[in-house]
Amino acid sequence: MRSTIYGPVPSRRLGYSLGVDILPFKTCSMDCVYCQLGSGAKTTVRRKEYVPAAAVLAQIRAALAGSRRIDAVTFSGSGEPGLNSGIGKIIRGLKRTTDIPVVVLTNSSCLVSQKGRQEFLAADIVVPSLDAATPRIFQKINRPHASLKVDKIIDGLVRFRREFAGRIWLEIMLVKDVNDGPVHLKKLKEAAARIRPDKVQLNTVVRPPAERSARPLNRAQLEKIRVFFGENAEIIADFKAGGRQADAGHIRQAILAAVRRRPMTVRDMSLSLGRPVEEIRRYADDLVEQGRLDRLRHKKSDYYK
Ligand code: SF4
Numbered sequence: 279m280r281s282t283i284y285g286p287v288p289s290r291r292l293g294y295s296l297g298v299d300i301l302p303f304k305t306c307s308m309d310c311v312y313c314q315l316g317s318g319a320k321t322t323v324r325r326k327e328y329v330p331a332a333a334v335l336a337q338i339r340a341a342l343a344g345s346r347r348i349d350a351v352t353f354s355g356s357g358e359p360g361l362n363s364g365i366g367k368i369i370r371g372l373k374r375t376t377d378i379p380v381v382v383l384t385n386s387s388c389l390v391s392q393k394g395r396q397e398f399l400a401a402d403i404v405v406p407s408l409d410a411a412t413p414r415i416f417q418k419i420n421r422p423h424a425s426l427k428v429d430k431i432i433d434g435l436v437r438f439r440r441e442f443a444g445r446i447w448l449e450i451m452l453v454k455d456v457n458d459g460p461v462h463l464k465k466l467k468e469a470a471a472r473i474r475p476d477k478v479q480l481n482t483v484v485r486p487p488a489e490r491s492a493r494p495l496n497r498a499q500l501e502k503i504r505v506f507f508g509e510n511a512e513i514i515a516d517f518k519a520g521g522r523q524a525d526a527g528h529i530r531q532a533i534l535a536a537v538r539r540r541p542m543t544v545r546d547m548s549l550s551l552g553r554p555v556e557e558i559r560r561y562a563d564d565l566v567e568q569g570r571l572d573r574l575r576h577k578k579s580d581y582y583k
Contacts, residue, residue, distance in 0.1 A: 282334050283341050284355075287552040291447075291479075291514060292350040292381060296341055299355025300329045300365065303556050306357035307387040309421040310409070310488065312451055315356065315556055317488035321423040322361065323387065325394075331364030335371045342376055350403075352381040355554050360388030366397035373400050381405065383449075387426055389434035395441055405447045405479070406435060411465035415457050435473045448475035449514070452482045452503065454493040467507055478511040480504055529553065529561050533582075537571065541583035 286294040304319040305328060311317070338351060351372060353359040359382060362368075369380055379402040386406040388394035398404050408431070410416035416428035439446060448470055452458050457466070470478050480503060482494040495503075497517060504511045532551050536542060544562060548555040562582050565571040574581045 282329055283337050284548045284554055285552050286346055286348050289350075289352075290516065292352060292379075294347045295350045295352045295381070296338065296348045297355060297554060298334065298338060298351060298353045298359075298368075299554060299556075300334055300353065300359055300362040300368070301355065301357040302328055303356050303559075305361055306385070307361065307423045307426060308358070308385050310385075310451070311419055311421065311456070311492040312453055312483045312487040312489075314485050314487070314560075316560065321421070323423050323425055325361050325363040325388075327364040328362050329364075331367040331371070334364070334368050338368075338372060339375060342378065348378060350379045350381050351376075352383065354383035356556050358385050358387060360384050360394055360397060366400070369398070369400045379403060383407075385420070386431050386435055387422070389438045390426075390430050391434075392437075395434065395438045398438070399442055401444055403445045403447060404438070404442065405449050406438075406475075407449045407451060408432070408435065408466070408469060408473075409451045409453075409457055411462065411469045415462055419451075419453055419456050432469045432472065435469075439474050445477075446473070446475040447477045447479050448473060449479045449481055452480060452495050452500065454482075454495055456492070458495060458499070458503070463503060463506060470507065476510065478507050479514045480507070480511060481513075482515045484515050484517060529557075530565060533558065533561055533565065534570065537582050541574065541576075541581040543579050543581055547582070 282299050284297040286296045289295045304315045307321055307323045309317055309321055342348060359365055372380055381403040382398050382401045383405045386408060409419045410428055413428055480500055482500060483492050484494055500513050500515060504513055533547055536547055536550055544555055544559045548558045566573050571582050
């Protein structure tokens with residue numbers, strides 16, 4: 279079975295976070311314009327045990343027993359983690375063996391059903407996204423599966439708040455000229471007031487997005503929106519890398535430097551650079567197309583050199 283863990287990755291919000299990715303590439307109920315995994319994949323709401331829970335648990339436990347510092351275990355990666363029907367089992371199993379906080383990043387679509395909400399109850403922190411408060415903007419920014427309705431998702435978040443004892447950090451990804459208009463922001467603020475998260479976290483498009491048209495807000499614009507959302511809102515966008523071009527350039531350079539020492543698989547690079555496997559694969563494949571890297575097949579694995 280492929281590895282489902284990566285990192286630990288340094289994260290401003292969570293310290294050193296061990297990433298857990300329990301889905302095949304881009305298995306998601308949405309196809310957001312800002313997605314770092316690219317666009318065009320067919321959306322799905324089908325829940326199944328894409329990767330067996332027992333195997334995931336064994337890999338996480340082995341990582342926790344190692345010598346690297348781990349401050350949090352975070353479910354995210356190749357799509358919507360709630361689509362793996364074993365996620366509740368994995369989180370509960372993990373909480374029986376460690377006090378390290380378990381964090382789930384979700385696009386909130388699974389919180390519509392009671393069963394979906396139950397899966398996340400044993401986590402310590404849930405970071406649900408909510409980028410839209412109207413059907414029109416929901417379509418425009420999240421391009422969801424046809425069965426998903428944004429008002430049902432907001433109702434699901436309100437219910438989840440009542441049922442969940444842990445912390446909720448509601449993340450709003452702001453895309454220039456898509457969901458940042460004053461009327462829409464007012465509706466989003468009203469939705470957030472109903473959901474009552476512990477924090478509202480404002481983000482923008484600082485990493486390479488699926489669509490070139492998905493543009494970031496600048497810091498001053500985000501700051502104005504933070505003040506509008508009130509006391510429990512904070513900006514989490516990481517402008518430090520100098521924007522998405524610098525970020526992408528940095529990762530490409532790091533890949534080239536890593537494979538100069540020896541041929542590596544995407545998984546090797548992901549572990550060494552502390553970035554998700556699929557993100558590294560996209561950059562490595564771009565570099566192959568540009569003729570800057572070679573890809574070789576060896577013993578059923580692809581090596582880059
Ligand atoms: S950003 Fe997240 S929710 Fe949106 S398509 Fe990508 S994986 Fe799915």
